[in-house]
Amino acid sequence: MHPAAPPASSPAGIEVDDDFHWDDAAEAELQAIEAAYASSSASAKRRRLPDWTIPSPSSRPRYSHSPVSGGSTPSWVLSPHTPLGSVRASYQPISFSGKIVYCRTPSEVEKAAMDILGKIESMKASGQVSLGFDLEWRPFPRRGEPPCKVAVMQLCMEKTLCYVLHIAHSGVPPILKSLLEDSSSIKVGICINNDARKMLNDYDVCVQPLMDLSNLANVKLAGPPKRWSLASLTEIITCKELPKPSNIRMGNWEAYVLSKHQLQYAATDAYISWYLYEVLQGLPDYNAEAEIESVKAT
Incomplete structure (x- = not known):
């Protein structure tokens, strides 16, 4: 639960404005x-x-139910009391702007899984297909109860469409289990091994194969290895901020119907996971020794 931004003409599904503006x-x-x-x-x-x-x-992003109003904040913020020399740039927020398909009944989840499997089948001839994968659950169980089960699963494999599956209500139908265990698609995300372990414990589903974006980033990016969060990796790759409001992140994901803000939050995480994987995969592996030799040569 947890390089450069695409150009303005890019259809990557990310809202792209000027690098900064003034109020x-x-x-x-x-x-x-x-x-x-x-x-x-x-x-x-x-x-x-x-x-x-x-x-x-x-x-405005498009929803299968109702839209959420978008918005942006200035990249530079000045107040009448801001001392000279202390002005600091902040990143524009990033948000998924494609269509969100929200599924909360078994039949809706089955249809979504079949749609994704169909797309994987049509794409796998060109190589393994990546699937942005993320989970949400209510973080605080009621007193005396065991940890809460996974309530929401997000899946994204393209720039214009994201599936949010409310499995707290639908459960995990056999077709969804087949999708998650199918080796034709690699499931990508941050700390994805922990998410896969929770799915195994909660629903007896063995999600595989997996790629942790933090491990991939350490292979592709210069500098000492570090434990990347989705937000920090988003900043370094896209020069955008991934909002993580605690009232949504730590909210009730078992609600009867998810709010529009919950849907937007969930879809954005899965989309960014997919997008970062695609960007990182296109980069050459970082070779520290070769870079040192290059610096010495100059």
């Missing part, structure tokens, strides 16, 4: 700084500020 308060503060600078020296020439533009409204 009215930021512009006013810059104008004040500009005026103070000009008055400090009679010979200083006043610099011309650019014409700041307001970014176009973000696109």
Whole structure:
């Protein structure tokens, strides 16, 4: 539970705006700084500020039930009391903007699993298919009860569509079990071995094969190995922030019907897992010794 961003023309399913934009308060503060600078020296020439533009409204994601309003925050935040030199950039939030198929009955889950298996069958001739995989469950059991079972499973294998399966209500039909145990698709995510172990304990499903994105990142990216989170890996690969609001992450995933915010959160995690895997797989393995020799040669 737990390189560069795609260009604006990319259909990768990620909302892409300008790298940063300014609000009215930021512009006013810059104008004040500009005026103070000009008055400090009679010979200083006043610099011309650019014409700041307001970014176009973000696109609204499409749902199989109802939409969630999107939104973005400025990448740079200035207040009237911000000391000079302390301005810091923050990343734009990232969110899945494709269609979310929410399934909560056995028949809906069966149909989703069949759809995914059909797509895998049509794609596997070109190699193993990657499947973004993530789970959610209620983190705090009621007093005296065992740990909560997995309540929600998210699966994503493309930029425009993500499945959110509410297995707390549907259970795991045989066709979904077959999908999860099928070696034609590699299930990818952060700490995915722990998720697979929980599925085995909770539903007797052996999810395989698996690829932990943290391990893959340590093979592909420069620097000492580290334990990556999905949020930190998203930042380094896409230069975007993966929001993790605790009221959603730690919320009730066993609810009768998931909220629109829960659906958006769940779909984004599975989509980002799939997307990061695709990006990392396309990178050459990092060779520290070769890089050291290259530096010495220069």
